Amino acid sequence: MLEGSRIAAGHWEGVWTGAAEPAFQVLHQERALPGLSCEALGEGRWRLRLPIPAALLSDGVQTFLLRAGDDTVGHFTIVSGQPLEADLRAEIDLLRAELDLLKRAFRRHCVETAG
Template structure:
């Protein structure tokens, strides 16, 4: 079980609680990333560490999936660049427009059915 994770100094780090080292895969845009290391700690847990290749970082949102046996356990996201603010505003505007459309359709449905 993955207890905690963080990104620090260009590396993803996590703590795995388990008797054996986990067989995890980390992927970005469906490509597996190499060099995930697992080091046994004194408390019987495992310290996981993965260098994040700099060429994967660019403006916007980059999501990395952490999997075991084809099942996604968790993910971490790195957000960089100026365009993010505009991306978030555009996404919120889109969600608001869709919500308004759904409200109108629901109200119309209630009027038509007499509910």
């Protein structure tokens, strides 16, 4: 379970609670980002840290998905440029990313069960 997250000094940070060291990746527009680190805090807690590439920051909404295998277990959103109304665009961006995930899983299921 992702307990908290923040962005500080160009890095996203979050705390994960789980029994074993997590195997995560962070995706932005379906591309995995390098540099995700995981540090044990003790008692099944892990600090996740990711440098946010400056090249990904531009006007608008940028949504980053925290994935464990095929499951989305968290996300963070960066809004820059002109103020946006009530983060509605961030939610739409997240829904699009989730829909893309479901489409890929459905297509994979159809291929695996065909024949």
